[in-house]
Amino acid sequence: PMLASKGDTIVALATPVGTSAIALLRVSGPLAEPIARQLLETVPPTSRTATRADYRDCSGALLDDVLLTLFRAPASYTGEDVLELSCHGNPFIAQKILEDLVARGCRHAAPGEFTQRAFLSGNMDLAQAEAVMDLIHARGERALAAANQQLRGALGRHMQALIDGLLAALARVEAYIDFPEEDLPPEDQDWLSEQIAKLQVSVSKLIQTNHYGNILRAGLRVALLGEPNVGKSSLLNALLGRDRALVSPTPGTTRDYLEEPLLLGGYAFRLIDTAGLNENPEAIEQQGIEKTLSLVDEADLLLLVIDASQPQPPTLPDSVVSALTPDRALLVANKTDLVATRSTTPLQSPSVLSPQLPRIATSALTETGLDALRAALVSHAESFHVEHGAELIAINARHADSLSRAKDGLVRALTQLRSQAPIELIASELRDTLDAFGEIAGRVDNERMLDQLFASFCIGK
């Protein structure tokens, strides 16, 4: 059963607190219309028409010149009567109006409560509600495209196709439950195995889009690693096009780490400049190096920077060497400008490293090779993109969790089917799978889970 909205009227500032041209407040619930009528002091306003009004508080004091728009239920974001108030973007005015609306009977909205009401009213499914959040936080065209597709119901439609396929299988199984003495005829058995196996393949493909989804939502983490003084900070600055990291001729200047956002090819990257890796660090650097090792674990891509002008290959901790695999790491031979002038020095590369490691020659000083480095970053991000028909689908961690439970259910159902297990067992696995499918787009009747989900939203959304 659908959970009912709480029935009271909520209010929140929908724009950030601060000085701006305009601030927007939103009211949703049964008081929206009476409040609009009070403020206009006349006839009920026409739906979806902006009307100018003097905003007088309950005591009659004039606060601001506002624009009111009433969206009558059900044609509103939340599906309830919604009143939008635009006032001047002065946080003091917005606060006074907010307090006055509370005095008129509204309650401060909890984070995500408007969207929660939109979901509860059936205006959007759960995946669409999440997409609202993705849209608000999207940094980069790719994340934006994925959020927009999800908001337009791409994932919900995809899930519906899976649900339909599963229901067809379940119907075939249920037809035999009432006849326990009968075995499934071989042709039904074959059809079912094939159907369940097909669903399993689709689910696995969908699960694979989670990594791409994480990259779109959180940004792709790129850690710059290497010995002190090889030019990590200089490369970071060159990629950013501005001086952000401290560059110093003294080794070991970057003691902790520094993270900077970078937008390239429609992708949001998080460039992380780490403390230098060194076999025999001074005591003071030890902490930074431990941090570096944990950053190595968390990064999506590792850039091992070496000084191409040094005849000595670097010494690296074993834990770092084992993380430097061709699918996750790139060797950046920096300071090639010095190699050119001392043309005898060969390009050094640590012999412990995989020869398959892609490599790029750069000079942070002359900016040689930086375009190639940028292209490598973008193509790494692109390599996580799992083709999914025409639509860009990139699921989140919650979806992945439900889908992996669904997949387990399908695997068990298939095993049972092949081992001639009782038909009730197979039906029960398929029903569990159906529940897991249902969690993605909605039909969730777990109130606490919903509260948790919407609590991660921002206030006013």
Ligand code: GDP
């Ligand atoms: P980090 O310790 O790895 O972060 O290295 P830095 O970026 O602090 O650079 C150390 C020194 O090398 C500084 O004096 C930089 O100016 C210099 N450096 C960095 N990259 C290059 C380069 O490509 N060519 C030359 N010639 N010097 C560089």
Ligand code: ZN
């Ligand atoms: Zn540095």
